[in-house]
Amino acid sequence: MLSFWEKSSLLDFDYTVIGGGLVGCFAALTYKEAHPAAKVALLERGLLPKGASTKNAGFACFGSLSELQDDLNDCSLDDLVSLTERRYKGILHLRASLGDEAIGYAPVKGFELCLDQVNLEQMAFFNNALRSVFGSEPFSDHSSNLKSYPFDSQIKGLIAHAFEGTVHTGNLIDTLYKKLGEIGVRVFTGTELIAYTESESKVQLEVTSGHQGLNLNAQKVAFCTNAFTPLFFPELDIHPGRGLVLVTKPIEGLHLEGSFHYHSGYNYFRAIDQRILLGGARHLDKLTETTHEFGTNPLLRTQLVKDLNELILPGYSVEVDYEWSGIMAFGKNKQPIIKKISDRVAVAARLGGMGVALGSLVGKEVADLA
Numbered sequence: 187m188l189s190f191w192e193k194s195s196l197l198d199f200d201y202t203v204i205g206g207g208l209v210g211c212f213a214a215l216t217y218k219e220a221h222p223a224a225k226v227a228l229l230e231r232g233l234l235p236k237g238a239s240t241k242n243a244g245f246a247c248f249g250s251l252s253e254l255q256d257d258l259n260d261c262s263l264d265d266l267v268s269l270t271e272r273r274y275k276g277i278l279h280l281r282a283s284l285g286d287e288a289i290g291y292a293p294v295k296g297f298e299l300c301l302d303q304v305n306l307e308q309m310a311f312f313n314n315a316l317r318s319v320f321g322s323e324p325f326s327d328h329s330s331n332l333k334s335y336p337f338d339s340q341i342k343g344l345i346a347h348a349f350e351g352t353v354h355t356g357n358l359i360d361t362l363y364k365k366l367g368e369i370g371v372r373v374f375t376g377t378e379l380i381a382y383t384e385s386e387s388k389v390q391l392e393v394t395s396g397h398q399g400l401n402l403n404a405q406k407v408a409f410c411t412n413a414f415t416p417l418f419f420p421e422l423d424i425h426p427g428r429g430l431v432l433v434t435k436p437i438e439g440l441h442l443e444g445s446f447h448y449h450s451g452y453n454y455f456r457a458i459d460q461r462i463l464l465g466g467a468r469h470l471d472k473l474t475e476t477t478h479e480f481g482t483n484p485l486l487r488t489q490l491v492k493d494l495n496e497l498i499l500p501g502y503s504v505e506v507d508y509e510w511s512g513i514m515a516f517g518k519n520k521q522p523i524i525k526k527i528s529d530r531v532a533v534a535a536r537l538g539g540m541g542v543a544l545g546s547l548v549g550k551e552v553a554d555l556a
């Protein structure tokens with residue numbers, strides 16, 4: 187049974203965020219900074235966040251040329267330009283909020299590996315469209331430098347993106363949680379929301395936490411549960427997409443700077459501490475990868491290791507040291523969903539594969555709705 191003290195002081199909040207990924211943390215941070223006297227809580231079902239934000243590859247990216255070209259099948263050029271702008275502003279907001287050093291931000295540039303010569307006409311088209319976003323042309327043909335990279339001769343072209351960089355995903359989330367503690371947000375990890383009931387005066391949140399039948403109360407609630415949002419709001423166009431990441435053992439003599447993409451952004455790799463982190467290939471088996479279950483798909487793993495040995499680092503001896511998966515959220519297009527469900531309840535979800543870029547702004551926007 188709950189004590190008088192628990193009931194009178196510890197269970198009622200002005201603003202409660204469900205989901206402790208990048209978006210949820212930024213929602214809680216933004217609300218608390220705007221309302222310092224408010225009681226703000228964040229509930230995360232895992233001891234560590236259990237979705238995408240601690241599982242990602244740490245690319246601060248905005249879309250490779252071939253990925254942007256693909257995106258035009260599902261949206262207009264205007265929508266694509268404004269989404270790219272939000273991604274870029276999101277990275278600027280993330281860096282300004284937490285500091286480059288704390289999040290391990292490195293402005294290493296992005297590179298797309300092309301199996302054909304660079305399509306200069308396509309590059310000029312997107313440079314023209316995105317000049318207003320970045321202040322100058324983001325893409326340039328870097329193919330004349332290919333010889334200085336270890337890649338196989340199947341790679342015929344290299345396109346540089348001047349504004350891309352990388353972050354240290356672990357340090358980023360660690361910094362965010364420290365900041366939430368410092369400003370007085372109550373973080374409940376290992377606490378899963380099971381159901382909620384909205385009344386005229388509050389939202390009652392039923393959680394599992396080791397206290398049977400425990401309910402928290404909130405005046406306003408933000409669901410920042412990304413791929414898991416349909417459990418509460420099945421009407422939203424959100425479906426899960428699993429992503430696989432491998433990290434090799436340290437590789438002697440490895441010198442590789444940049445964040446690299448190929449296959450229309452589905453595959454990616456970067457160097458980290460003399461190792462290669464690589465991932466993706468979800469497009470090879472989208473049906474199996476449309477899942478909320480963490481785990482490894484052997485088909486994708488085999489292809490990633492083959493790419494590593496035959497395309498990225500032929501001639502090196504490479505062994506996988508770490509592997510993990512994370513769950514992203516997708517829909518019919520790449521726009522995130524930020525919307526009020528009622529006066530008290532809002533949702534911010536569906537960040538796809540570029541939530542590092544978008545997450546801070548999406549979190550801020552859902553807090554601003556309250």
Ligand SMILES: Cc1cc2nc3c(=O)[nH]c(=O)nc-3n(C[C@H](O)[C@H](O)[C@H](O)COP(=O)(O)OP(=O)(O)OC[C@H]3O[C@@H](n4cnc5c(N)ncnc54)[C@H](O)[C@@H]3O)c2cc1C
Pocket residue numbers: 204205206207208209210229230231232234235236237238239240241242243244245246247377378379380410411412413414428429430431465511512513514534535536537538539540541542543544545
């Ligand atoms: C393998 C992989 C690689 C990626 N690489 C990149 C990259 O390089 N660059 C990039 O920009 N993006 C990348 N992404 C995407 C990016 O990580 C996501 O878009 C972003 O982290 C989404 O943040 P979020 O806070 O919306 O969701 P999440 O991080 O998924 O957070 C949602 C949280 O809600 C919690 N939750 C769910 N239900 C409940 C409940 N009922 N009660 C309490 N808590 C709950 C979950 O445990 C989870 O922690 C990658 C993703 C993956 C999986």
